[in-house]
Amino acid sequence: MTVEIDRSLIGSRSAPYVVEVEKGAVRRFADAIGDPNPVYRDADAARAQGYAGIIAPPTFPVSFLAPEEPPWTRPLDRRRVLAGEQGFHYVRPIVVGDVLTCRITFVGVEEKQARSGAMELLIQEIDGRDASGAPVYRHRRVMVYRAAPAS
Numbered sequence: 271m272t273v274e275i276d277r278s279l280i281g282s283r284s285a286p287y288v289v290e291v292e293k294g295a296v297r298r299f300a301d302a303i304g305d306p307n308p309v310y311r312d313a314d315a316a317r318a319q320g321y322a323g324i325i326a327p328p329t330f331p332v333s334f335l336a337p338e339e340p341p342w343t344r345p346l347d348r349r350r351v352l353a354g355e356q357g358f359h360y361v362r363p364i365v366v367g368d369v370l371t372c373r374i375t376f377v378g379v380e381e382k383q384a385r386s387g388a389m390e391l392l393i394q395e396i397d398g399r400d401a402s403g404a405p406v407y408r409h410r411r412v413m414v415y416r417a418a419p420a421s
Contacts, residue, residue: 273381273390274346274390274415274418275342275346275379275390275392275415276342276345277379279341279342279376280376280377280378280379281375281376282340282341282342282375282376283373283374283375283376284336284338284340284373284374284375285338285373286371286372286373287336287337287371287372287373288369288370288371288372289334289369289370289372289398290368290369290370291326291330291364291365291366291367291368291369291370292366293324293366295333296310296311296324296325296326296327296330296366297310297311299326299327299330299333300327303327303329305327307327309321309324309325310324310325310326310327311324312324313366321363321365322365323365323366323367324365324366325363325364325365325366326363326364326365326366328358328360329356329358330364331358331364331372331396331398331407331409332356332409334370334372334396334398336372336374340374340376340394342376342392343392343413346415347418350415350416350417350418351413351414351415351416352413352414352416353411353413353414354391354411354412354413354414355410355411355412356409356410356411356412357409357410357411358407358408358409358410359407359408359410360406360407361404361405361406361407362406364398364406364407368400368401368406369400369401370398370399370400370406371398371399371403372396372397372398372399373396373397374394374395374396375394375395375396375397376392376393376394377393377394377395377410378393379391379392379393380393386416387416387417388416388417389414389415389416389417390414390415390417391412391413391414391415392412392413392414392415393410393411393412393413394410394411394412394413395408395409395410395411396408396409396411397409
């Protein structure tokens with residue numbers, strides 16, 4: 271297998287970027303995933319469930335886009351990239367009004383062989399911290415990078 275992802279960058283972190291969690295964005299995301307739960311739309315319903323206010327659906331951090339692509343993914347051929355596994359760990363729910371500082375970390379690369387050919391699995395983690403610096407969530411995602419077609 272030809273190794274294409276620069277492993278010397280493992281452990282690198284992106285510059286921090288700030289995300290402001292807005293009510294309309296949470297509602298639109300809940301609508302898009304087809305989840306009618308009122309805790310994603312109504313502050314009174316959320317408080318009745320014990321939350322500080324309207325909360326975001328568990329997969330909401332996928333909508334937090336960094337302002338620039340991290341250096342370990344910049345040289346990759348987008349036509350060969352697929353989304354892989356994702357997972358979320360929460361210290362507490364994301365609440366409307368949160369201002370989160372996020373950073374992406376390049377965790378590692380695994381090589382796999384599939385029926386369709388060789389691939390590299392690029393593993394990244396995105397951490398979000400609140401305004402006090404306390405951790406709120408960690409989003410672990412895997413990017414599948416398929417081998418170049420044989421010439």
